[in-house]
Each structure stands twice: as C-alpha cells, then as structure tokens.
Amino acid sequence: MTSVQTFEPVIISLTDNAADKVKMLIDEEGTPDLKLRVFVTGGGCSGFQYGFSFESSVSDEDTVVQNKGATLLVDPLSYQYLVGAKVDYVENLEGARFVVKNPMASTTCGCGSSFSI
DSSP states (O other): OOOOOOOOOOSEEEOHHHHHHHHHHHHHHTOTTOEEEEEEEEOSTTSEEEEEEEESOOOTTOEEEEETTEEEEEOHHHHHHHTTEEEEEEEETTEEEEEEEOTTOSEEOTTSSEEEO
16 A cells, blocks of 8 residues: 655745844845745856845736745746755845855855855
C-alpha cells in the first residue's frame, strides 16, 4: 500500500526575521503603506544581482508575499529567477542586510549580492 504525500510548494518566501525588520523600518519611516520589493538586474560579478527598494504602490503583475504584516513584492521578470527563494535579514561581521537564499543560483559571489543560473 502506498501513501499519498501532499505539500505546499514554496514559490518565494519572506522569513520571520526579514518581516520583523521590514516592519521596524516602515514604522521608523512613518509610512505604513510601504512594501519591500526584491528584484533581479543584470550585472554584478556573477551575471545577475539582487536589489531591494521600498515602494508604496503594487503593480497588477506583481507577486505579493506577506508574512507577519510585512509585504514583499516581486515583478514578473525577477520572479523567474527567484522561484523557491527565501528573502532573509542577517546581521554579521559583513554588516546588516537583506539577503536572498536562492536555490536556483548555481554560483554566487562572496558577498552574496550577485549570482548566476
């Protein structure tokens, strides 16, 4: 007898730590409608690089991810490079920053801000 397993695929996620930091930054700014956007552009030492910005508007084509009251936006072009990725916030010797843990990246640079597929 076989058993059927089900699971929810993770398209892109915002970690609890990142969500807490987004909310803290938005509270400091005093603009509650801000959302964190992650995007991919060409460049960097590995071919593509990640970018982050805060925006108040959401496009109809955006993928919207929410966690703990924080919102993450991904445009359709960037989405194809971020399937399965986790956006996290880390504080270490290199500094404090948002990072993308991307299972689709075959190589990344030393600082983690650029990648190739």
